[in-house]
Amino acid sequence: GAGVSQTPSNKVTEKGKYVELRCDPISGHTALYWYRQSLGQGPEFLIYFQGTGAADDSGLPNDRFFAVRPEGSVSTLKIQRTERGDSAVYLCASSPYQGGGVPYTDTQYFGPGTRLTVL
Amino acid sequence: GENVEQHPSTLSVQEGDSAVIKCTYSDSASNYFPWYKQELGKGPQLIIDIRSNVGEKKDQRIAVTLNKTAKHFSLHITETQPEDSAVYFCAASGTRSGGGADGLTFGKGTHLIIQP
Secondary structure: OOOOEEEOOEEEEOOOOOEEEEEEOOOOOOEEEEEEEOOOOOOEEEEEEEOOEEEEOOOOOOOOEEEEOOOOOOEEEEEOOOOHHHOEEEEEEEEOOOOOOOOOOOOOEEOOOEEEEEO | OOOEEEEOOEEEEEOOOOEEEEEEEOOOOOOEEEEEEEOOOOOOEEEEEEEOOOOEEEEOOEEEEEEOOOOEEEEEEOOOOHHHOEEEEEEEEOEOOOOOEOOOEEOOOEEEEEEO
């Protein structure tokens, strides 16, 4: 079946601009994660959604970063007043967690990422 | 919070030989340890994972071992092939009290090079 998709695949913007990055999770997956990967590093956790709510946003670096998932499927990561240091690959992952203590539903499946370049 | 250390950063092996990548973690509450393979320009792909209630898991040429007491886990790839060349990441996370998993904490990655 279809995997996690992310759009756009590449985004170039100027310092100070606003950007939105989109993630379409695997159909039926209720958990959705955003990560940021800088060159030569492992992905860093940003935020985790369970359904429509952000269950954990402790990884967001500052208040310029915000994410939403209004209908519990597609999610958008929003970055205001972009800075050159925001340049990275932004990865989205989804997981089939259904709640109710169902075991072993924590496997995260990643999308291809959006490469953001801030000039 | 969790801290995951991974080594080596680069590993070069002859085709057909075995490769071992090691990781340590700091949070004893972590109970889920996946390994991902990432090729250039692509997202991480899960290759194997292990949970804290088992010590070893194997899938064809790939195996993972976990030592909870020492807080370390390792990836073993046998009979390496050219297509195994990629960057490999280990990760760790805990399980929430109501189910589901925390965000993953990743190591810095190992660039595995298979020499023909």
